[in-house]
Amino acid sequence: MARGESPLDPEYGPLFEFAARLRKLRDQAGRPTYRDLARQAHYSIATLSSAAAGRRLPSLAVTLAYVRACGGNEREWEVIWRRTADACAGTPETAAAENRNSADARPPYAGLAAFGESDAGVFFGREKLTAALVEHLKEKRLLVLFGASGSGKSSVLRAGVLPAFSGVSTLVLTPGPHPLEECAVRLAARAGAAADSVRADLAADPGAFHRMVRQILAGRRESDPATDELIVVVDQFEEVFTLCRDARERERFVASLIHAAQAPDSRTRVAVAVRSDFYTHCTRLPGLVDVLPRAHHPVGPMTAEELRAAIVRPAAHARLTVESALLTTLMADAHGRPGALPLLSHALLETWRRRRGNALTLAGYRAAGGFEGALTQTAEAFHHALSDSGRLAARRLFLRLVALGEGTEDTKRRVPRHELDDGPDTAPVLEQATRARLLTVDGDHVEIAHEALIRCWNRLGGWLDEDRNQHRLLRALTEATALWESLDHDDDILYRGARLAAVKDIPPQALTARERAFVDASESAAQEAHRRDRRSLRRLRRLVAALVVLLVCAVAAAGFAVQAQSTVTRQRNEAVVLRAADESVRLSPHDPSLAAQIALAAYRQAPRKRTRDALLSTLSVASADPRATGPEPAGHTPAVAPDGRTLAMADGSQVSLWDIGDPRRPRRLGIIDGDGTGMNSIEFTPGGRTLLGAGGDGTLRSWDVTDPRHPVLLSKRPTGHSDAIYSVAVRRDGRMAATSSYDDTVRLWDVTDPARPRPLGTLRGHSANVKPLAFSPDGATLASGSDDRSVRIWDVTRPRHAATVAVLKGHRHFVDALAYSPDGRTLLSGSDDRTAKLWDIGDLPHHRELGELARHADIVAGVAFAPDGRTAVTVGVDGAVNTWDVTDRARPAPLASLTNPGGSVKEVRYLRADGTILTVTAHRNVQVWYTDLARVLADACDRFPGTIGRAQWARHFPRLDYDPPCPRHARADPA
Template structure:
């Protein structure tokens, strides 16, 4: 029997315009024969809850949901678009006594005028302010060129401007809005089929066979709609979170077909499709690898920059005014100062405003409420922590498992959110409770079919989640692979050929059973059963071989003549086998280093002793370099490490010339650390930070400089690092974000590089009264790194114009350009002088680091290219002796180079940061110790001296490797623990 139509809650006649709207939808459903909401969900591709709430009369559904409901019931979409618009206008202008408003926003102020972490939707257009200029530019672009690729940092508002800005500008054009997910072509086919009212299977098959049929399918849909009702000329396709085609889609061919379909539909001579794509800016390089997109990208891309102060003012004040609220002037000033020039600040600002609204005083949003919420930096983390603290122990563990599953780990990029099907989650009471509470807190978004993190800002701003990711990154990669393998196994009807075997099975067995779902445990159990059966078959085969061995004894005499050759061959095979085992063990050691560091060190040490190879050397250095993890949360780490609150963390490091002190700025303060023993850092003093960006010590280490988010130059006396003392602060007067600060070796002159394309020189000989000396112009793009030469006579600067410029600053009041170094194909992000000043090292978005001979300025020449990174080179550094250098990048790789021969640098070590993207590198001491800072603000200490590594390795071991563990990682090798008798 078919499912009975579900009963609906009676409508509230006092709900004003919403009563009439919901009653009309219910009448339309009655006329269609009262289909069940399950049937409507299958037709519309929306969840049951979404469709039923559309006709509940409590809030106005989005226009897209309304039209899908109408289309499934056979109604007139054009008529209902007008009805929806009239209802939205009526709700917006409703009297406060009615308590109505679009999308659950009443003008009475009883519901918030801010969306928090959620994206603005088309129905929120009346509350979307501050992006009018950008919206106009995007609409004009789409009208002229039909294809728009919108690039912007995470949290820059790409999704909101497309949904609440661009879509309402095309009121008579139907739209398809979707995210690609793991199967973008299938998702696209499902949306097209729902629009046409046909089964998605044939559409998907056609798009797979020939992606250009997308264009024809759109024309057919529009032609059908013209026959059924008023003329519809075009379709607007919005693909949000396009980066999912790289982070979630594993099929390169499907990715290419999907992009080909979109580009052809927009570029065809008789095109009836306009396509808008929103993609994170750190995936620009990935986009250039798509053949269908690379040719059109120069004419189709449009950047989303940070909002101006006036735009921020409108985004803060206008929604409040719509809801008859006021914003305290002190709060407005603070909000603009905190958000201005900060990449990715918009969701944090919106969430802070939402939390401030919850703490409002009458109809006023106040500075006191904002501070109580935690401010723009802490509001989101505070909300997440309050949610987490309210859970009991078992539910906290369930929350950890759930949030880790909802993050797509970056491969050369920062981590992103992951949309997870409900069937991937276990429906345990703890999981369901956590999901409900996190959804109420607006940390997660859930519908009938999927769950996802509301905004990626949560990944950056919740320290606890960042720590979970740092601690479990290697395990999470294994777990994610296991999830995909389980899905494949189920989709192929439990095909035994898809089960895990060998090393993959052994690695997966190390995953905690409690972290696995029932589906994943069933897959592992089936894999272990198949492995046992295979082992039993091998044993039977071995017994048969042994019985045959007696017969072979007769051939022994014949074999004597070839014995010597056999022995040599056997020795060769044994050596090759042992080498292969050692290399595989080295790889396993790197994987284990995060959650089993003691075992990892022993495996790496044994592998290196077995086979002296680059991979075993790098594995040993990797396992010994994992020391510090941030950001801080309460409680001790696993594996006996120090509590996290005693570990350096932040996003910007500074180290004086002697390397004995480390300063870390994390946006709210600067913490100073004693680094005399880098493996046991000791916290010293703390300064105020006010959203600090770049910081730098003077050479003697007695003064610390920094530039905060408001563009103010600050100086502190850190002669006693336990008691830092503020000396002065003054505006830099840069009109853009200040990216970098540098100090001349004599400590008397500083430089600041800014996104206003200029460099400013400062006299800091009197730290209490810094004065501007000169402004350097000439770069045609954002100025990023600035660095003084060791003798202080020149200054090097890098820019988004792809150039490195060298300036004569011997007289800082009249600085002049000396040389312009060209050759990088993209932005220049990092610079470092060699200690003798004869060589310059630069790092770029083109994935390379370059060496320049500048010993005879203005003459200069390129020495070589260090082109072994697979993504942006974010930071470079020379050791104080000049014989080595380090380059790091978004690909998570830390590369050390032997610079003895400047013309032919030799790789010294190729290390892998298990926590992904590396943002900064700084040398600490002359012995080669250096630190790196990850995208999650974690600090890691490294050294590349193999002799020292061999001497120190066993000091890091707790407990000797067992025989069982040895046989797993070194099969068929005699048990020889490298650190015996370790307790």
């Protein structure tokens, strides 16, 4: 039985419409077989069947023979054929319509984008180079691949080398402006560690990278014994010179990579791709120049045979053919040209879009614009389709994505999304440029698809050449703005003088809102400085006049001189005291007794806010009294019993219970073994008799801790979450609990009987990971925070029918912490956007944003209300512990800004109504802070029984009379 023809839809374009009409003519003739038609038309069966297949337009002679055999009107069909031929003349729109039936097919060419591991099946032409690189990497473990921009370095590493190491773990990264941070984030994600801690280790010791890799692989060997190595690919290595401004960070990054590859027990292979015009830059790095002779490998242009394979074999893999004339033209255009591969790939991609059936043709190639013209034509078509305001936005966007070369070619620049202005045209322009494959968007970053665009798009080159100095000023302004924001709008970062005058010449429309705010703040500061100078000048003039008068009165003049000297001495002494207060905070982890003496002395010499904050910071309890011995609480997740006397700390799969009735002398009571499962969150029930815990295995556990020295496991129940649990919360009546998860859901539990928790319902509504949870004091509502940047309030009075009653939006990044006020009318939320917000939720579903607590320089990781509801505390990754007066919710006022000298603070809990606070740092240390100044002053000398010696006093308080704060206890001077 003959195989039926595949169906055709005339709406797919003129070619398909033509073929459908031929088939209809054959049906009207009684559907003769193609064998019968071939006898009458004197053409082969294959020729006649392909004429009606819709793959390509048949010749006029074949068409008329087909029509004649079916008894059709030849004159009419000649008109139809010519009209179809005109419609298929090669326009992109017609080609797209013609090929719509295979629009979902994956292109066999990557265009401007680099080939990835998933493209290994269509990556051809570099087999010889790939084999050499694989052999090099197996033998020497370190590879530095040099090649011109567009020579295919990234593709050969990703699609050639990596697939050759089957079963080996891979880590691909680009350095960006902070290569150590990028490295730390990638490694921490795989090791389940804190990125800040990993970055600190990398900065302190180049061997930390090697040890971290071994740790990661050791964990994976348990589940996959074949995983015994890690291949690290550092793409676009030139970014350590073009984007990274910190020479020390650059050297530490390189040292870490080299050590990881060359350690005697190395489990790491490192491949670095760098543009050849940065070879000289590489020789300036002490660690890299020593290994370059043995590690470097050049990437040259493709040979003719390699080019032929790169053109023809991907097409053959997709069951396409390449017209011989097209192949000859492409070979002539690309052969011997450095950096030609992205242009070739883009031209082939555009030709594929204009293909005729299953054939890539020279006509399609020319319609796409040719070798370099294809890229230019794509960019110009994108630009032409924009409105006038869109073109201005496109110009600003593309200029921001280029880093100007200093003795080298201009390079692309990877830009965080928040750096781009949120104007009405930015998002549409970004979307259209991404659709045209001129830009790539990866997570929260944007970059030009390939540097070939910088070389080939004349319009972009013209924009860059119009005023390169202005572009350099703009890049420096962008970096200054980011630094200003990271330092909480510090006035010392603002521009002044010549730099301010220079950036004022930049057109305002070229600046983002963030940069305009920076320039406006700089102008305001400059105007204020000018006003101060004018006031100082007026004062100086008055002073001169006064001196003339004082010359007449010698006694008065002498008195004035004495007064001036006294003022200078007082100001100098105050500066010495403030410097000593700051030093006491830095010294506290190493010599807490001396730090306490310095802080006390500084406060008594000058009782200012700064010295008070330093005193409170220095006298924080690092989990135990300095005189005490024995173990100290440690872990990453705390839970405090309602009476404030029992502390539970989760550290990996172990939970330890502590008596903190006297926080200075904690006593370990008992240990709970989590069966090897890490506890992400633990929480006491209101009575303090039961502890709930949940973690990475998606299981909810409960323990009876009535006797904390002998805790008993009550239940271990799967929750049904499809991903790890982030948080667990317990309602104040102890009858309900909630769990949040990375599967974007919240689940409610009846824990009236902790030994038999029962599911009540699943809450869905968040579009990303759900993190913090908090029950309202009356238990009627539950608040949940998410990576979707929102807070949802759920009515849980009927838990099996719980529903969202309010969605709080206003944070610009992930929501990481939540706390209800004691009266339940206010919610406090902390976010990755460095702020905490107060929300009025007293009349749900009506709600509104109140005040903002914005003194942190990094993520706000924890928030809490004091029992009286008039004070709140926020802690952050910047190491700050800030307390706030929130009596007026719309205008929260800072009370104290304490500093953890050890770095990030992750969790916070109030222990008592007197302002005693417990925090957990990123290093898993527990700290207790006393914010009651009177109490701190009353027992500081008893707690640190020593006194500062004369030598130490002279070192920290030069020229101030010796006045130790605790003179009853002698402290020997150091030798």
